[in-house]
Amino acid sequence: xxxxxxxxxxxxxxxxxxxxxxxxxxxxxxxxxxxxxxxxxxxxxxxxxxxxxxxxxxxxxxxxxxxxxxxxxxxxxxxxxxxxxxxxxxxxxxxxxxxxxxxxxxxxxxxxxxxxxxxxxxxxxxxxxxxxxxxxxxxxxxxxxxxxxxxxxxxxxxxxxxxxxxxxxxxxxxxxxxxxxxxxxxxxxxxxxxxxxxxxxxxxxxxxxxxxxxxxxxxxxxxxxxxxxxxxxxxxxxxxxxxxxxxxxxxxxxxxxxxxxxxxxxxxxxxxxxxxxxxxxxxxxxxxxxxxxxxxxxxxxxxxxxxxxxxxxxxxxxxxxxxxxxxxxxxxxxxxxxxxxxxxxxxxxxxxxxxxx
Numbered sequence: 001x002x003x004x005x006x007x008x009x010x011x012x013x014x015x016x017x018x019x020x021x022x023x024x025x026x027x028x029x030x031x032x033x034x035x036x037x038x039x040x041x042x043x044x045x046x047x048x049x050x051x052x053x054x055x056x057x058x059x060x061x062x063x064x065x066x067x068x069x070x071x072x073x074x075x076x077x078x079x080x081x082x083x084x085x086x087x088x089x090x091x092x093x094x095x096x097x098x099x100x101x102x103x104x105x106x107x108x109x110x111x112x113x114x115x116x117x118x119x120x121x122x123x124x125x126x127x128x129x130x131x132x133x134x135x136x137x138x139x140x141x142x143x144x145x146x147x148x149x150x151x152x153x154x155x156x157x158x159x160x161x162x163x164x165x166x167x168x169x170x171x172x173x174x175x176x177x178x179x180x181x182x183x184x185x186x187x188x189x190x191x192x193x194x195x196x197x198x199x200x201x202x203x204x205x206x207x208x209x210x211x212x213x214x215x216x217x218x219x220x221x222x223x224x225x226x227x228x229x230x231x232x233x234x235x236x237x238x239x240x241x242x243x244x245x246x247x248x249x250x251x252x253x254x255x256x257x258x259x260x261x262x263x264x265x266x267x268x269x270x271x272x273x274x275x276x277x278x279x280x281x282x283x284x285x286x287x288x289x290x291x292x293x294x295x296x297x298x299x300x301x302x303x304x305x306x307x308x309x310x311x312x313x314x315x316x317x318x319x320x321x322x323x324x325x326x327x328x329x330x331x332x333x334x335x336x337x338x339x340x341x342x343x344x345x346x347x348x349x350x351x352x353x354x355x356x357x
Contacts (some may be wrong), residue, residue, distance in 0.1 A: 147195075263317060269312055
């Protein structure tokens, strides 16, 4: 019995000696923090129709955490607006930066442009008569234009009558009816403007009026340029290379996300935060694709959140570019490389985790 006790003593002593030696030897192992994170596209561009009829465009950049660009188009009350998505932009389709995504047609702007363009032509015709005196040839040309404009108006009135009949039978929308009515108004304006040009040519103008006519021409041209610049803003182009997103919100007209850039939001325990720094290499496991991606910590939020009773700070991990299409909001496992750790440190952390539990 005494021999067995002595043998056990020496065995325990030997084991303890080995443990002490191992703890004293500066072996180091790679140290990782394992955490779950959520993956999102780095950028999203969204077109939204507001309750007051405005169309707003915003580009949200998750890397910086701010809206990089924001724009809003306000329409005049009573303006019949036609919004069209260009091409077959179905969910999943690739788009490129500066691609035209949508065009907004304002009937009020078109009508005003027609009116101003007509007035400009009247002014130029008047100036031509004063300067050149070629009254007869100009008059004949304008009468031909009038005949053509009146023919166009008659045809448009016939088309509008059919549209009105369909509207009364509720076969077309009020918006389609308003657009058809606006077209008739535009043709009427064109006829009236042509008649005004003929009246100006027939009456002639005095030499003293030349300067007034020239100033009027400059003013009309300036107004036309302003309206054209305003109309140019109604052509919406993509600010990113990306993929068209499916939207389930009734007020979202169009949405796209970056196609190859992703970020991961990773909650880090407060007690482990001192180990983490910007640039820490991170491995992300994608179970749905049976692969891994590499990334690095871009920044730490600096804000503390409470999750399941514990305090965390959110780290933003920037992934390397990938051709994979990753679902937004996917939960992934992340291994953050935070350097090396000794065996004694490993045991100390293990014991600390047991005590904290």
